[in-house]
Amino acid sequence: MRQAKRLKSFMLGASLLAAGMPAWAVVDSQGGPAVRELNLQTPVTQIAEQIYSIHNLMLGICLAIFIAVFGVMFYSILKHRKSVGHKAATFHESTAVEIAWTVVPFIIVIAMALPATKTVVAMKDTSNSDITIKVTGMQWKWGYDYLKGEGEGISFVSTLATPRTQVGSPGVAPTEPRSDNYLLEVDNQVVVPVNKKVRLITTANDVIHSWTIPAFGVKQDAIPGYVRDTWFKAEKIGVYRGQCVELCGKEHAFMPIVVNVVSEDDYKKWVDGKKKEMAAKADDPNKVWTVDELKQRGEKVYASNCVACHQASGKGVPGAFPALDGSAIVAGDKAVQIHLVLNGKNAMPSWKSTLSDTEIAAVITYTRNNWSNKSAENIVQPAEVVAARK
Amino acid sequence: MSSTTVDHAHDHSHDHAHDHPHGIGRWLFATNHKDIGTLYLWFAFTMLLTGGVLALIIRAELFQPGLQLVQPEFFNQLTTMHGLIMVFGAIMPAFVGFANWMIPLQIGASDMAFARMNNFSFWLMPPAAILLVASFWVPGGATAAGWTLYAPLSTQMGPGMDMAIFAVHIMGASSIMGSINIITTILNMRAPGMTLMKMPMFCWTWLITAYLLIAVMPVLAGAITMTLTDRHFGTSFFNAAGGGDPVMYQHIFWFFGHPEVYIMILPAFGIISQIVPAFSRKPLFGYASMVYATASIAILSFIVWAHHMFTTGMPVTAQLFFMYATMLISVPTGVKVFNWVATMWKGSLTFETPMLFAVGFIFVFTMGGFTGLILAVTPIDIQLQDTYYVVAHFHYVLVAGSLFALFAGFYYWGPKWTGFMYNEFRGKVHFWASLIFFNITFFPMHFLGLAGMPRRYADYPAQFTDFNQVASFGAFGFGLTQVFFILAVVIPSIRGGKPAEAKPWEGAEGLEWTVPSPAPFHTFEEPPVVK
Numbered sequence: 045m046r047q048a049k050r051l052k053s054f055m056l057g058a059s060l061l062a063a064g065m066p067a068w069a070v071v072d073s074q075g076g077p078a079v080r081e082l083n084l085q086t087p088v089t090q091i092a093e094q095i096y097s098i099h100n101l102m103l104g105i106c107l108a109i110f111i112a113v114f115g116v117m118f119y120s121i122l123k124h125r126k127s128v129g130h131k132a133a134t135f136h137e138s139t140a141v142e143i144a145w146t147v148v149p150f151i152i153v154i155a156m157a158l159p160a161t162k163t164v165v166a167m168k169d170t171s172n173s174d175i176t177i178k179v180t181g182m183q184w185k186w187g188y189d190y191l192k193g194e195g196e197g198i199s200f201v202s203t204l205a206t207p208r209t210q211v212g213s214p215g216v217a218p219t220e221p222r223s224d225n226y227l228l229e230v231d232n233q234v235v236v237p238v239n240k241k242v243r244l245i246t247t248a249n250d251v252i253h254s255w256t257i258p259a260f261g262v263k264q265d266a267i268p269g270y271v272r273d274t275w276f277k278a279e280k281i282g283v284y285r286g287q288c289v290e291l292c293g294k295e296h297a298f299m300p301i302v303v304n305v306v307s308e309d310d311y312k313k314w315v316d317g318k319k320k321e322m323a324a325k326a327d328d329p330n331k332v333w334t335v336d337e338l339k340q341r342g343e344k345v346y347a348s349n350c351v352a353c354h355q356a357s358g359k360g361v362p363g364a365f366p367a368l369d370g371s372a373i374v375a376g377d378k379a380v381q382i383h384l385v386l387n388g389k390n391a392m393p394s395w396k397s398t399l400s401d402t403e404i405a406a407v408i409t410y411t412r413n414n415w416s417n418k419s420a421e422n423i424v425q426p427a428e429v430v431a432a433r434k
Numbered sequence: 435m436s437s438t439t440v441d442h443a444h445d446h447s448h449d450h451a452h453d454h455p456h457g458i459g460r461w462l463f464a465t466n467h468k469d470i471g472t473l474y475l476w477f478a479f480t481m482l483l484t485g486g487v488l489a490l491i492i493r494a495e496l497f498q499p500g501l502q503l504v505q506p507e508f509f510n511q512l513t514t515m516h517g518l519i520m521v522f523g524a525i526m527p528a529f530v531g532f533a534n535w536m537i538p539l540q541i542g543a544s545d546m547a548f549a550r551m552n553n554f555s556f557w558l559m560p561p562a563a564i565l566l567v568a569s570f571w572v573p574g575g576a577t578a579a580g581w582t583l584y585a586p587l588s589t590q591m592g593p594g595m596d597m598a599i600f601a602v603h604i605m606g607a608s609s610i611m612g613s614i615n616i617i618t619t620i621l622n623m624r625a626p627g628m629t630l631m632k633m634p635m636f637c638w639t640w641l642i643t644a645y646l647l648i649a650v651m652p653v654l655a656g657a658i659t660m661t662l663t664d665r666h667f668g669t670s671f672f673n674a675a676g677g678g679d680p681v682m683y684q685h686i687f688w689f690f691g692h693p694e695v696y697i698m699i700l701p702a703f704g705i706i707s708q709i710v711p712a713f714s715r716k717p718l719f720g721y722a723s724m725v726y727a728t729a730s731i732a733i734l735s736f737i738v739w740a741h742h743m744f745t746t747g748m749p750v751t752a753q754l755f756f757m758y759a760t761m762l763i764s765v766p767t768g769v770k771v772f773n774w775v776a777t778m779w780k781g782s783l784t785f786e787t788p789m790l791f792a793v794g795f796i797f798v799f800t801m802g803g804f805t806g807l808i809l810a811v812t813p814i815d816i817q818l819q820d821t822y823y824v825v826a827h828f829h830y831v832l833v834a835g836s837l838f839a840l841f842a843g844f845y846y847w848g849p850k851w852t853g854f855m856y857n858e859f860r861g862k863v864h865f866w867a868s869l870i871f872f873n874i875t876f877f878p879m880h881f882l883g884l885a886g887m888p889r890r891y892a893d894y895p896a897q898f899t900d901f902n903q904v905a906s907f908g909a910f911g912f913g914l915t916q917v918f919f920i921l922a923v924v925i926p927s928i929r930g931g932k933p934a935e936a937k938p939w940e941g942a943e944g945l946e947w948t949v950p951s952p953a954p955f956h957t958f959e960e961p962p963v964v965k
Contacts, residue, residue: 070896077897081885084817095813102811106804113775114797120778121793125785126715132782132941136717141776142769149768153761156811161754163813168750211893212500226499226896246747251587252680254745254820258886263816265746267681268586269674272747287895289745289820289888291580293587294507297891363573364507364592391590 069221075259075302076228076285085258088280088305092261094163102156109152167261170275173243175236181246181253181266181288183393184295184352188234191245195315198322201398203348204298205229211298227297228285231348233304235318236278237311243275250393254290257303265290278305295352327402329426335409338423342410345403353391358415365391369415378421381408382432401429454955464556465549467534468953472851473556474531479920481523481563482837486913488516493875493909499896509892510578511594515566517581518598521698522605523563525836529701530555530612532843533640535851537616539946539953540634542625542962547618548611555611562604569594569601580890582691585672585683588661595665599658606651613644620644625945627964631725634944635718638725639704642732646693646700649736654690657683681746688739696735699831700728702839703770706792708944709846710774713789714781715941720773727766727773734763744812745819753812760810764803771800786939787861791842794869795835802830805880820890823883829876841868841919846942848927849934853952856927864923867915874908 072078077085087093124130175193179186182201190198206227212218223229236242246255246266256263257276264274278284286301306314333341347356350368354360358369368374373381385404388394395404405426412419455463464470492512495503504512534552538545546552569576574592577583588595620641624633660671661683670676672683711718718724740748740756774796783789805827809815818824841864849855878901887898894902937947945964949957 070899073895073897077885077887077895079897080881080900081897082881084884085886091813092817095817098811099808099814099817102808102814106807110800110804113771113800117775117778117793117796120775120781121783121785124714124779124781124783126782127784130780130782132715133780134716135719135780136777137720137722142720142723145772146765146769149765150762153764153807154758156807157758157761160757160811160813164753164757165750167813167816168753210500212502214501214503214505218500222499222896227893228895251590252584256886258817261813261817263745263819267674267746270679270681274747286886287888287891291510291584291587291820291890293590294505294510294578296510297506297888297893361505361507363575 071224073225073228073285075283076225077258087259087261088278088282088284089260089262089276090279091163091167091276092259094166095261098160098163101159105152105156167274170243170273172241173275174240176243176245177234177236178245178247179255179266181248181250181255181292181299182398183250183293184288184299185348186230186253186255186288186299186301187249187398188232193240194237194311195318198315198318200232200318200322202230202232202234202302204300205231206298225285228287228300228302230300230302233283233302235304235306235311235314237308238278238281238305240308241275241277243273245271245273247271249398251292252290253288253292253299255286255301256289257284257286257301259284260303263289278303281305281307298352327400327426329401329430331402332425332427333402333405333423335413335423338406338409339413341402342406342408343414345399345407346410349395349399350407358411358417368411369417371417374411374417375419378408378412378419378424378428379432381411382424382429386429386432396433401426401433404429462557463553465545465553466955467538467546467549467552468851468955470546470552470556471531471533471535474527474534474559477556477559477563478524478528478531479924481519481527482916483920484567485516485519485524486916488512488519490909490913492516493906495892496894496902497906498903499894499899501893504892506892507578508575510580510890511570511576513890514578514580514583514598515570515576518566518602519563520832521581521694522602523559523566525698525832525840526605526609527559528840529640529643529698529836530609532636532701532705532840532847533612533616536847536946537619537637537640538623539850539949539957540637540944541620541623541628542945542958542964543619543623544956544958544961546615547623548615551611552615555608555615558604558608558611562601562608565597565601565604569597572597582684582687583658583661584687585661585664585680589665589673596662599662602658603655606655609647610651613647616640616644617648625958625961625964631722632964634704635707635721635724636701636704639700639707639728642728643697643700646697646732646735650690650693650697653686654694657686657690660686681743684743684746685740688742689736691742692739693732693735695828695831696731698836700732702795702836703728705839705843705846706774706795707770709788709792709842710777710796712846712939712942713784713786713792714778715783716777716781717943718773719776719779720769723769724773727769730766731763734759734766738763741810741812741815744815757810757812761807764807764810767803771796771803782941784940786845787856787858787865788842788846788939790862790865791838791845794865795838795842798834798838798869798872799831802827802835805830818883820888821883822879822887822889825889826876826879826883829879833876834872838868841865844924846939847946848924849938850946850949850951850953852928853934854927854929854931855934855938856923857931860918860923860926864915864919867918868912871908871911871915875905875912876908878902878904 087096176191178189185203187201209220246264248266248268253266260276262276284303288299353365360367405424408424412422572593577591577595577598579588663669670678672678672680738760741760934951
């Protein structure tokens with residue numbers, strides 16, 4: 045008893061000491077991984093639960109076989125050593141034994157695969173969904189379009205919310221402490237109602253990406269030019285987090301996925317709010333803007349879409365991504381730049397479908413008036429982009 | 435192989451009839467299987483260290499969250515080149531080096547069948563390595579599409595990608611020539627009396643591996659050639675906009691890629707199957723079943739490729755087929771492990787360094803085998819695809835598997851190559867340090883993967899910090915251990931030491947132990963007779 049008390053006070057002391065160290069300040073991510081997580085994340089769908097228990101079963105069987113086989117081996121290592129005077133036997137084959145240890149493992153692996161078969165079939169059954177969401181992987185963000193069910197018509201892009209000041213870069217230390225959900229937070233979360241079957245249709249704009257939420261047991265590649273589908277039915281309200289899991293270029297680690305599972309009422313509220321917001325945001329492409337208005341808008345568009353490659357300084361990355369500061373294209377004919385932004389070139393993606401006419405006009409105007417750039421044609425109106433699309 | 439008697443009637447009186455070249459020409463124009471084997475081994479070790487340095491930069495960056503040392507695009511180049519260099523530059527050539535040295539000695543042949551082609555297949559390797567490594571300095575840097583070079587990411591890369599494609603083409607050509615040589619040598623140049631079913635296991639595993647290589651290297655060449663024409667000549671094999679399919683690349687790649695993993699492990703099985711009986715002083719248990727198991731693994735390896743692609747979204751029947759087929763591979767692999775354990779059972783065991791590495795191999799490789807079995811289950815694979823669990827799994831089979839077997843082979847046959855015994859104490863230090871640091875590095879990655887940390891990430895959520903720190907610490911220990919190996923074990927054992935007897939291991943069997951140590955420049959000019 046006394047010892048138990050001592051242990052307790054020791055643990056308390058140790059944990060206080062640990063708490064005092066800044067490196068220990070990390071806490072579990074809500075809906076993401078826990079600190080020093082040893083196992084699969086807590087499942088919140090039936091599929092994830094099945095995966096969890098199949099994994100436990102497999103681990104148990106493997107461990108048992110492992111202990112049996114290596115028990116024999118280590119017994120042999122201890123007892124059949126030359127140094128303890130063991131003389132070598134001469135046997136070297138036995139057909140009966142060979143057959144036995146071919147047939148028995150065969151039966152074991154089939155027995156392992158059988159429960160998994162049911163899960164495989166269930167995972168592929170995407171029929172009768174309540175809501176269908178199209179997920180589009182892009183370098184390096186996710187686009188979501190609610191195609192069917194309540195919320196139909198909602199559409200947004202979701203990018204990393206963790207500021208670069210928390211990440212730092214080689215030679216530049218982060219200037220802000222890391223948040224609890226560092227690299228696991230986005231500006232626009234996917235919102236879905238609890239206990240509803242959500243079907244996801246995945247595709248991509250540029251290269252292959254992969255959409256996952258570990259707690260849902262869902263992972264599906266998003267393949268450019270093709271559509272694939274998967275589904276989930278979250279059974280617990282909460283925020284769940286995942287990250288892109290197919291190498292997609294330099295910002296691969298910086299395009300997380302966050303799904304907010306809410307009650308049915310909250311979902312209705314969210315749908316109403318989102319629809320109003322979208323109506324308010326819709327720009328009239330015939331509106332004529334001033335340079336300053338466009339610059340202001342363009343700065344935001346640049347920060348969330350262009351900065352990863354062309355950099356905040358506009359200097360790009362030598363050898364990989366061209367500089368915009370002092371660029372001949374930015375200084376020259378605006379039609380050329382509009383065409384390039386709309387259609388892409390080499391590593392530059394096409395922005396036709398991801399940015400609105402106003403956004404494209406704004407970001408081009410921004411680049412033409414920012415850094416050391418003082419282009420002759422210094423303003424692009426949304427109407428010009430509309431014309432260039434034709 | 436029950437008993438071998440060797441006709442030693444001839445001596446070396448007619449050695450002078452052969453030129454014994456010296457200087458740089460000896461290596462440039464080498465046609466002697468032992469010299470070419472040595473060249474391969476040095477080349478492979480150099481690439482191992484090169485790939486190792488890349489791995490250490492990766493681990494240093496991952497020591498803590500945030501970006502401290504390298505930009506993400508360079509990080510992706512590091513992971514890509516680490517994979518390419520280790521697979522094509524280190525592990526594969528190292529086994530070819532072993533094949534060159536040991537196959538003629540084991541089957542009683544005077545040399546490889548095509549000596550000049552042998553020279554060519556080695557000297558293709560350095561230009562390929564230079565192409566790979568030099569690609570770091572071209573505009574845009576080395577390819578950063580992952581060692582699998584998935585389309586369409588690979589079409590976005592700069593000229594470094596083209597250099598990697600050509601390097602892999604060249605190394606593939608080299609592998610095919612090496613395989614033709616090995617098959618021809620084994621099938622035609624065995625000493626009288628050595629039937630196929632008396633042949634040492636190392637030769638058997640290499641014979642099967644060589645067939646695998648010839649079957650799949652052209653497939654890889656096809657995949658990367660299509661990538662090349664997609665990049666430069668306007669084709670659309672993998673470009674959906676032009677009617678192509680990015681997933682087709684994966685099918686073609688993994689049709690090569692899965693047999694490739696067996697190409698890297700079967701010769702390792704061969705080495706282990708030589709060493710375990712030698713130090714158990716007892717013949718290999720179930721020789722025939724070992725041969726059949728190796729052949730079954732090779733055949734099954736052609737029908738499991740899509741288990742690398744469960745998350746691409748394939749029909750449910752395909753998922754089930756590939757799950758069951760993959761799980762079946764564990765049966766012949768299990769038979770091998772059981773046979774090794776049965777060989778040790780009631781033996782008279784001693785634990786010199788080769789045996790330590792062999793037992794370490796069986797122990798740790800089996801863990802990798804079990805995680806492989808777990809990953810074969812489609813639903814679990816979907817959960818763990820592209821996470822650190824996969825990284826842990828394939829390093830358990832490639833480092834603790836292939837690399838440990840190569841080390842075991844070095845300690846076992848090294849005395850035959852150099853004529854000197856290595857320092858046993860240092861060998862044991864090398865083993866224990868390798869084993870411990872290996873597990874410190876890769877065991878925590880299982881936890882990271884289960885918790886969902888994706889692979890090929892330059893930065894990660896802070897919850898993953900502790901296990902990443904442990905892994906980074908272990909990686910540096912493992913790297914330093916290999917520096918210790920080259921400086922304190924390999925080089926001293928070449929320079930001198932206790933002279934090795936013709937047969938330094940009491941329980942060893944086989945023709946290679948009937949020639950003196952170091953093996954003379956020319957051996958078995960008159961074929962020995964095997965009874």
